[in-house]
Amino acid sequence: MGKIEDKKKQKKEALFHTSFDLFTTKGFSKTSIADIVEKAGVAKGTFYLYFKDKYDIRNRLITNKAGKVFENAYYALERTELTDFTERLLFIINDIIDQLTKDSKLLSFIAKNLSWGVFKSALVQQEEETNLDFYALYLKMIEDSPHEFHNPEVMLFMIVELVSGSCYNAILYKEPMAIEEYKPYLYEAIRSMIQTQMIK
Incomplete structure (x- = not known):
């Protein structure tokens, strides 16, 4: 350079x-x-x-920050020996929750400004310093799984909505309980979502 x-x-x-x-x-x-x-x-x-304007830098900041969080989680996953799709996805979710628990400022910023459209761009359109297309990796994880799913994008959307909508309060305000107590309930719900999306 x-x-x-x-x-x-x-x-x-x-x-x-x-x-x-x-x-x-x-x-x-x-x-x-x-x-x-x-x-x-x-x-x-x-x-x-x-x-272009203040909204553009805000959206690109979310893309940048969220992209790095996903990148960290994915590289942590790569250091494991997990092969099952559900376990791999839960590992990524858990790592992301742990990162955001350690950085409440980042959690507040992302949670207040995150919509599905912005979230999806954060997965796909990385800034130059992030070279990971998480959405493509998610689809590859689906492809490598022995299971077929009804609609992988809808499944990811539902999981994202559940995690982002419920973890914010558990992390910042311990409502309805602290995040570590809440995780087993959350992961059980995610497992059920994945199960119902599997084509039998």
Whole structure:
């Protein structure tokens, strides 16, 4: 990478880092592009070289942050000897929950802004520093499984909705119980979902 490309990358990273910091401390609605560029130490025009607007940087931040969380979980899975589809998927979910439990700031940011569309892009359209297409890997896990499923995308959607909708409160507020107590109930529900999606 040349000096110019290196400087461009540094400016983009500064904008990402600053935006995340401001969105998670000041709040998305109270943060302006002027706030971001001032704190990042770049010109306003530089912001528009990389991002269309504040919503664009927020969505790409989610893609970037969520992509890294999935990448970490997948590489952790690769160090195991698990072969069963359900166990592999539960390992990834558990690793993601553990990562988000350790980083409540990231959990709050992702949970408040995550929709299925943004989530799916986080799996498929990685930023340059993330080179893992998790959705393709999920489909490969399905393909390698001895089972066939009615609709793998719907199954993933239901699991994502269940995990994201219920773990947020369990992690941050211990409601209805602490996350470690809640996990067995969650994983039993996920196993049932997978079972009902299997073509007999």
